[in-house]
Amino acid sequence: MNKDFESSEISADDRDDSKHFDESEQNDESAECPFCGATNESCKHLIACFGVSEAGIVSGILVDHQDELIDLMNGRSEGYEAASDIEDVIATLRAFLEQHAEVDWADFSVDEENGIWDYASYWARYPGMVIDELYRHLEAQASEY
């Protein structure tokens, strides 16, 4: 019906959309998953990436379990400092993961503005199973005291 109005709408589509979809430059920033090759959040195998230079759980499934794990470890001995030393927690987690047959890990460094930071990532094909075993391991330890 109103032909003039319709044709005037069409020409606005002529702009050049930016085509910056090149994500291949970030690969040095992280270690590659041995199961899927991903270096980012899309990987479903990452149990945890631990900060080594500054102790902490940086990413991975265990990030969501951090408080729970600290509570569990605090419960394993009377008189253990309530404000648990995160370095002890991480040392315990790493020791468990490194003796686990299904777990692969890699140490890597990231060159940041304020220095080089060391990290360690741990993966498993079925991380849920490993985390389940981790909980059972820690609960067993907690009940010994």
Ligand SMILES: [Zn+2]
């Ligand atoms: Zn993966």
